[in-house]
Amino acid sequence: MYTPTPPRASPPAFARQRGVAALEFSLTLIMLLMFIFGVLSFGALFWMQQQLASAATDGARAAVFAQFNGQANVPAAACSAAMSAFSSGSAVVCSTTSAPCSWTGSGGQQANCATVALTYNTQSWPLLATLQSLINALPGMGQNWIPTRLHSQAVVQISQGTP
Secondary structure (H helix, E strand, O other): OOOOOOOOOOOOOHOOEEEOHHHHHHHHHHHHHHHHHHHHHHHHHHHHHHHHHHHHHHHHOOOOOOHHOOOOOOHHHHHHHHHHOOOOOOEEEEEEEEEEEEEEEEOOEEEEEEEEOOOOOOHHHHHHHHHHHHHHHHHOOOOOOOEEEEEEEEEEEEEEEOO
């Protein structure tokens, strides 16, 4: 004779939820850490851009002083002052050009301007390169969210025609 087995009692609700809290915590923690890492990385990127702008301004100011003090090599003095904000092994590149200004000086004379330009390759910064590789690993994020180069320049009038 066949005896039916009694139906098994389902486990209590707390037993069915075992491990779900750990899974939710791990997923939330990963997203939180990625958010914090992104904020810090973009903060570092904006900080570096501000450093470049400040250094370019310092270089332009040094070009004016070098011109009025009669120094022979104004571009070298400008880049030297601009690069003093960075360490000697940094990936910042400085260039100074001298050309007529886009405006005329007093009395209609052509004014001479100096442009101090600083460029930084962000791929040489390991923190930002790591962030870009993490962004590229996410699905649908194939774009380059971090610029490969930061650039800043300052233009200053260094002479007013012939003195």
